[in-house]
Amino acid sequence: MSRSSSSRFTKQAYPEQAFGPPLIGALLRRPWEAVQRRMLERLHDRGFDDLDAAHLTVFQYPGPQGAKPSELATRLRVSKQALNYLLGELERLGYLERRPDPDDLRSKRVALTKRGTSVAMLMREAVTEVEREWAEQLGPRRFGQLRDLLHELDGG
Amino acid sequence: MSRSSSSRFTKQAYPEQAFGPPLIGALLRRPWEAVQRRMLERLHDRGFDDLDAAHLTVFQYPGPQGAKPSELATRLRVSKQALNYLLGELERLGYLERRPDPDDLRSKRVALTKRGTSVAMLMREAVTEVEREWAEQLGPRRFGQLRDLLHELDGG
DNA sequence: CGTAGTGGTAAAGTGACTTGACCATAACGC
DNA sequence: GCGTTATGGTCAAGTCACTTTACCACTACG
Numbered sequence: 001m002s003r004s005s006s007s008r009f010t011k012q013a014y015p016e017q018a019f020g021p022p023l024i025g026a027l028l029r030r031p032w033e034a035v036q037r038r039m040l041e042r043l044h045d046r047g048f049d050d051l052d053a054a055h056l057t058v059f060q061y062p063g064p065q066g067a068k069p070s071e072l073a074t075r076l077r078v079s080k081q082a083l084n085y086l087l088g089e090l091e092r093l094g095y096l097e098r099r100p101d102p103d104d105l106r107s108k109r110v111a112l113t114k115r116g117t118s119v120a121m122l123m124r125e126a127v128t129e130v131e132r133e134w135a136e137q138l139g140p141r142r143f144g145q146l147r148d149l150l151h152e153l154d155g156g
Numbered sequence: 157m158s159r160s161s162s163s164r165f166t167k168q169a170y171p172e173q174a175f176g177p178p179l180i181g182a183l184l185r186r187p188w189e190a191v192q193r194r195m196l197e198r199l200h201d202r203g204f205d206d207l208d209a210a211h212l213t214v215f216q217y218p219g220p221q222g223a224k225p226s227e228l229a230t231r232l233r234v235s236k237q238a239l240n241y242l243l244g245e246l247e248r249l250g251y252l253e254r255r256p257d258p259d260d261l262r263s264k265r266v267a268l269t270k271r272g273t274s275v276a277m278l279m280r281e282a283v284t285e286v287e288r289e290w291a292e293q294l295g296p297r298r299f300g301q302l303r304d305l306l307h308e309l310d311g312g
Numbered sequence: 313c314g315t316a317g318t319g320g321t322a323a324a325g326t327g328a329c330t331t332g333a334c335c336a337t338a339a340c341g342c
Numbered sequence: 343g344c345g346t347t348a349t350g351g352t353c354a355a356g357t358c359a360c361t362t363t364a365c366c367a368c369t370a371c372g
Contacts, residue, residue: 025191025283026217027306032184061182070350106337108351127181149302150183226319262319262368
């Protein structure tokens with residue numbers, strides 16, 4: 001499903017699109033969705049089928065390891081209650097633990113379990129897999145350009 | 157692996173990240189989220205504050221104009237009931253109508269109202285705005301490269 | 313024309329989220 | 343020190359966006 005036929009969005013059903021060509025929004029969205037789908041696919045392949053897209057946001061780069069729940073909530077732009085709910089799920093499923101923060105008695109720190117670390121690694125592998133495919137499609141030099149340009153946008 | 161020392165994600169809170177540099181997944185995700193946020197921001201600025209991110213998926217390129225609900229559901233990867241729910245909302249709020257399909261009496265077609273068309277145009281403006289900023293940051297030539305590379309990935 | 317398939321909707325249930333409240337600790341004023 | 347404000351986390355209750363299930367209308371196919 002990685003290559004799909006070209007321009008699968010131009011079916012007869014949209015003969016007269018009021019809009020012009022896709023802007024950068026759509027162009028970023030679709031590859032990103034492809035990455036996301038691949039990650040979930042691989043996780044389910046390997047038996048982690050109690051995870052869904054919502055859980056994955058927690059594992060999103062750079063991952064929750066060592067983070068304080070409230071920090072994570074800010075980073076992921078969800079309320080701390082919503083995040084706490086997710087952390088509860090993930091803890092119940094054995095992917096992480098919430099441990100007391102030695103430096104702040106109010107606070108906790110997220111610690112990935114072995115199972116949680118596997119998920120993080122699998123996600124990374126899935127992305128690497130897609131990277132390889134894209135590098136093949138664009139050629140390594142141009143893929144490198146793409147990554148550099150995105151990285152620069154990102155503030156690197 | 158401790159490059160990206162200038163990255164805003166390397167706060168003291170994550171001194172020993174288990175992962176390396178961001179892979180293409182994160183690099184795509186973050187600019188895309190920036191675009192998404194800008195769109196919602198502009199819509200709310202202009203008084204369309206009864207819309208949220210979920211509604212926007214319906215307006216996502218290439219937009220719902222003329223589409224059959226079930227078609228849209230497939231495209232957006234949601235169940236047809238969930239989509240129908242969203243369409244109901246958007247119809248109630250005056251952004252679109254569901255009209256009978258002349259060619260298939262079972263089917264409907266989505267027709268944007270004037271209000272709905274405004275939203276589509278505003279979204280497009282917001283993206284264009286971001287494009288301009290990025291073109292300035294990267295330089296027009298390199299921004300063009302970025303767009304072309306993404307377009308090629310997309311199957312263009 | 314009968315039977316399977318497709319498009320759409322309604323109804324009920326669920327659960328991921330919200331808002332609001334609360335307690336414990338920390339940081340800062342004096 | 344001691345009171346005040348801010349921060350971190352959690353619980354409880356309510357909500358609503360979605361799911362599942364079912365169903366009807368129409369179409370396609372033999």
